[in-house]
Amino acid sequence: MSETATVSSRISDSFWRRPTILLLLLVTPPLLWLGIVYLGSLFALLAQSFFSIDEFTGLVRYEFTLKTYAELFRASNFDILVRTIVMASAVTIASAIIAFPIAYYAARYAKGRWKAVFYLGIMLPLWSSYLVKVYSWKLILAKEGILNWLFETLHLSWILQAYLAIPVVGGNSLSVSWTGTFLVFVYVWLPFMILPVQAALERVPPSMLEASGDLGASSSQTLRHVILPLALPGIIAGSIFTFSLTMGDYIIPQIVGTSARMIGQAVYQFQGTAGNIPLAAAFAVVPIFVMGIYLTLAKRAGAFDAL
Incomplete structure (x- = not known):
């Protein structure tokens, strides 16, 4: 046996006798990455927020x-915070409403090839370029876009014009x-809501739904009290993605929407x-x-128990 093989055998034997050492060697690199690069950058960010800018120099x-934190409550900056949180909440609620029936059908009725088609349909948008999707929606929603053309073809332009005349929206x-902006956010983040909800619904035993029906519950009661x-847990998991990603995104509001800023744009412009x-x-x-408060409330409500 060669010297290299002998050394390798001894090292392998040592790891076999002391599995704790092997475990430490395996987890140390990712823990260092998490502790130094990720958490370190967050602490550096937190430290910077307690400094200020000299108004003269x-x-x-x-x-x-x-x-600096007091400046967040100035009217212009506070509007950015409120606008972002309201948008993130609206996107999350809309995504949950749209995702639930899609995920329920996939979990309870889609079988074989249809389930493969479902996964392909959900994942396919994630494989395309983020910017391509956003700019495509900008063209769709423009005055010369296909959506406006559809309204004109159906002689319903007056409905669209009446809606566009509504302040704020x-x-x-x-x-x-x-x-x-809302429509593009929902489209881009919707897969992140569908997949966790579908995974949670697949864990619901069919026998539990049958038992609910045997006990005299109607379909709506079964939906409300069982399903x-x-x-x-799946809805909470999906909402973490949709809510946090909407709050931090600055590209979609920059390309589609008004000149009013959101938090992501403010961070980008100020730094x-x-x-x-x-x-x-x-x-x-x-x-x-905000996400810390949200996760704390979700944990207290027991939303993570079945994850």
Whole structure:
């Protein structure tokens, strides 16, 4: 036996006798990556948010202060926070409403090839370029787009124009309105809601649904008291994706929607063109804080017990 083979055999024997050492060697690199790169960057971000910008020199003052967080409550900045949270909530609710019947059909009725078609249909949009999807929707929602053409063909343009005339949700066209931003967000993040809900519904035993019917429950009662509570972990898991991704995204509001900013755009602009890194860091902390509260409430409600 060669010397190399002998050394390898001894090392293998050592790992076999001491599995703890092998476990430490396997988990140390990812733990270092998580602890230094990921958590380290988050702590650095948190530290930056407690600094401020000198109004005269424009340089960062490395002195502990809550002044930057106080700036978040200025009217213009607070509007950004409210606008983002409302949009993220609306996208999450709409995604859950759309995803549930799709996921329920896939979990209870789709079999064989149809289930493969379902997975392909859900995953296929995720394989295409993010920017291509967003710009495609911008063309669809534009005044010269196919959606406007469809309304004109059906002689329903007056409905679209009446809707666009509504303050806040309307605009010159859907591509420069909050409705357009909402539609694109729902389209892009919908797969992240469907898949967890479908996985949760597949774990619901058919015998439980049969027992509910045998006990005299109607279809609506079974849905409300049996299916929805058991599907809640999947809905919560999907909402984590849709809510957090909507709050942090800055590309979709930049391409589709009005000139009013969301948190992602504010972070991008303050740390880039404005050079106000402390305020950008304070804005970036808001989604972390909101998601922390959300996850805490979901855990207390027992939404993660079946995950």
